[in-house]
Amino acid sequence: MTIYEAPSDMRGNLSARKFVLEITLLLAGIVILTLTGPFATYLAGPWPVRLAYWGRTLAIGYLLYRPALWCAGRAARRFRVAEALLWGLAVCLMTAPMSLWLWYFGPIPDWRRPLPGVADFFDTGLQALVLAALYAVALWGVHRPPLERRAAVSMAPPRLLSRLPPRLGEEIIALRSEDHYVRVYTRLGDALILSRFADAIADMDGVRGEQVHKSWWVARAAVTGAQKNGRDFQIHLEGGLVAPVSRSRLKALRGAGWLK
Numbered sequence: 510m511t512i513y514e515a516p517s518d519m520r521g522n523l524s525a526r527k528f529v530l531e532i533t534l535l536l537a538g539i540v541i542l543t544l545t546g547p548f549a550t551y552l553a554g555p556w557p558v559r560l561a562y563w564g565r566t567l568a569i570g571y572l573l574y575r576p577a578l579w580c581a582g583r584a585a586r587r588f589r590v591a592e593a594l595l596w597g598l599a600v601c602l603m604t605a606p607m608s609l610w611l612w613y614f615g616p617i618p619d620w621r622r623p624l625p626g627v628a629d630f631f632d633t634g635l636q637a638l639v640l641a642a643l644y645a646v647a648l649w650g651v652h653r654p655p656l657e658r659r660a661a662v663s664m665a666p667p668r669l670l671s672r673l674p675p676r677l678g679e680e681i682i683a684l685r686s687e688d689h690y691v692r693v694y695t696r697l698g699d700a701l702i703l704s705r706f707a708d709a710i711a712d713m714d715g716v717r718g719e720q721v722h723k724s725w726w727v728a729r730a731a732v733t734g735a736q737k738n739g740r741d742f743q744i745h746l747e748g749g750l751v752a753p754v755s756r757s758r759l760k761a762l763r764g765a766g767w768l769k
Contacts, residue, residue: 530651535571538644539563548636553616562616567640569610574641577603578648596649600641607641608634669693669712672702681716682731682746684709686724694750696731719762725752735768742768 542563543556553559577599585592611633613620625633666679673681673693683694686706693700693709702709710726718728721744734745735754742754744767754762762768 527651531571531575531648534644534647534651535567538640539567542567542640550616558616565614566611569614570607570637570641570644573603573607574600574644575648578645593649596645600638600645604634604638604641607637611637667713667716669709672704672712673700680728680731681713682728682748683750683752684713684726685752694746694748696747719758719765719767721758721762721767722753722755727752729767732767 539560542550543560545551546553546559550559550562553562578596581595581599582592584590585595608630609625612625612629613622615633667681669681670679673695676697677693677695677700678697680696681693682696684706685692685694687701689703689705690701691704691706691709693702704712706724706726710720713726713728716728717730718726720726727744727746731746731750732744733747736743736745741756742759742762744752744754746752754768759768
């Protein structure tokens with residue numbers, strides 16, 4: 510298994526479903542922290558005061574940490590390092606500005622306060638780090654791909670990858686025949702290579718997929734759904750790709766659970 514294979518989809522576009530899950534987690538965190546009053550915030554006042562404090566704190570935290578984690582996911586693929594490692598680094602880096610925000614806009618906002626000393630900054634930073642780490646773990650759960658895709662990335666890479674530029678990463682999601690060439694699609698883009706279509710499919714050994722059309726092969730882990738258009742079927746893939754399905758392949762694909 511390659512340690513730089515990014516195991517989350519944080520680096521991709523944020524779907525409406527994932528965004529709702531993220532905001533739900535954020536709101537749940539606000540309610541829990543308001544009711545429990547950790548870090549002595551129960552002394553800040555009645556629950557409406559605590560609600561206002563935790564509401565603005567977690568909202569600012571989301572605006573700071575969420576883009577940093579997205580960048581960490583992108584950097585993991587670009588520089589071929591473990592994504593979890595870069596997530597941890599991003600959380601640590603963003604804790605510094607978050608700590609300053611808490612220092613001046615904590616339970617009792619006072620932007621005229623002097624800069625915190627080392628001990629105060631460390632104490633405030635530790636609180637921010639604990640909360641940020643918990644939320645990062647929750648986001649990891651939201652954006653972790655299905656078990657099938659996690660199993661797919663643990664296998665040896667297919668031979669076809671050796672013919673692609675490194676900028677395209679290591680997750681091939683589809684092949685399309687174009688005359689004497691084959692267009693290879695990955696989660697990061699596509700490239701045209703000189704190859705027979707049958708040879709390109711053979712070089713995808715070890716990756717679960719099917720030839721769904723005379724000119725299309727798709728990876729099972731990249732399929733997001735299927736749509737019937739009249740008598741024809743189309744398979745939808747990540748990144749907005751749509752592959753047609755040959756009528757001769759319908760029975761086999763239904764038997765494999767690709768179509769209903």
